[in-house]
Amino acid sequence: MTVSTEKMASNSPSASAGNSESNEMEDSPKTAQKRKATEEDMETEGAASVKPSFPPAKKEKLVTAESRRILVPQNRYTPLKNNWTKIYTPIVEHLKLQIRFNIKTRNVEIKTGKETEDPNSIQKAADFIQAFIYGFEVDDSLALLRLDDLYLETFDVKDVKQTLQGDHLSRAIGRVAGKGGKTRFTIENATRTRIILADSRVHILGSFQNIQIARRAICNLILGSPPSKVYGNLKAFAEKARERC
Numbered sequence: 001m002t003v004s005t006e007k008m009a010s011n012s013p014s015a016s017a018g019n020s021e022s023n024e025m026e027d028s029p030k031t032a033q034k035r036k037a038t039e040e041d042m043e044t045e046g047a048a049s050v051k052p053s054f055p056p057a058k059k060e061k062l063v064t065a066e067s068r069r070i071l072v073p074q075n076r077y078t079p080l081k082n083n084w085t086k087i088y089t090p091i092v093e094h095l096k097l098q099i100r101f102n103i104k105t106r107n108v109e110i111k112t113g114k115e116t117e118d119p120n121s122i123q124k125a126a127d128f129i130q131a132f133i134y135g136f137e138v139d140d141s142l143a144l145l146r147l148d149d150l151y152l153e154t155f156d157v158k159d160v161k162q163t164l165q166g167d168h169l170s171r172a173i174g175r176v177a178g179k180g181g182k183t184r185f186t187i188e189n190a191t192r193t194r195i196i197l198a199d200s201r202v203h204i205l206g207s208f209q210n211i212q213i214a215r216r217a218i219c220n221l222i223l224g225s226p227p228s229k230v231y232g233n234l235k236a237f238a239e240k241a242r243e244r245c
Contacts, residue, residue, distance in 0.1 A: 068126040095121040135196040190234035
């Protein structure tokens with residue numbers, strides 16, 4: 001019994017040493033993988049800290065020619081003829097577009113050429129011509145060419161209240177205009193927009209947010225709200241706009 005215990009004792013250190021060596025052999029691939037993972041993370045962190053640099057984009061010239069046609073009503077022939085020089089000068093010189101008035105079809109035709117650089121210039125020119133056809137002044141319409149955040153919106157008074165007919169429609173238009181155009185001027189000054197009343201059509205020129213405020217005030221007047229209430233809302237809006245500035 002003593003011999004067997006001594007053999008067992010003598011064999012136990014060698015067995016433990018063999019087990020430790022096997023454990024070290026098993027752990028070595030895992031530690032190597034961890035080291036590789038940490039090195040890769042450090043490399044990715046270093047690469048993320050470096051900002052990529054790209055060359056500035058070049059303006060691409062138009063491959064295909066585009067054209068727009070704007071119909072001119074009869075009541076706008078004379079203003080178009082008197083202001084033709086002011087209209088075609090910025091379109092030809094600054095936007096590098098071609099423009100002409102077709103007498104047979106009564107359309108103002110705009111076309112891109114080889115010198116046209118900006119592909120969006122033809123749409124700006126079309127909006128500029130359309131604003132003038134609606135009745136806006138040339139100086140006010142030119143803002144569509146100079147600024148990118150200006151828009152043109154039009155709607156009918158009957159779209160707000162479809163039951164308006166006859167004298168009721170005339171009274172609704174009169175409430176929007178006011179005595180001597182006072183109500184319209186007040187809305188324009190408070191919202192920094194330009195408003196044109198053409199029969200039952202309402203045209204608004206301005207930024208997106210200002211157009212929404214002006215349209216809301218006009219709709220309230222059409223629906224029968226008293227002007228004093230509309231003025232109060234516009235005054236509050238004007239004060240908030242001044243605080244933001």
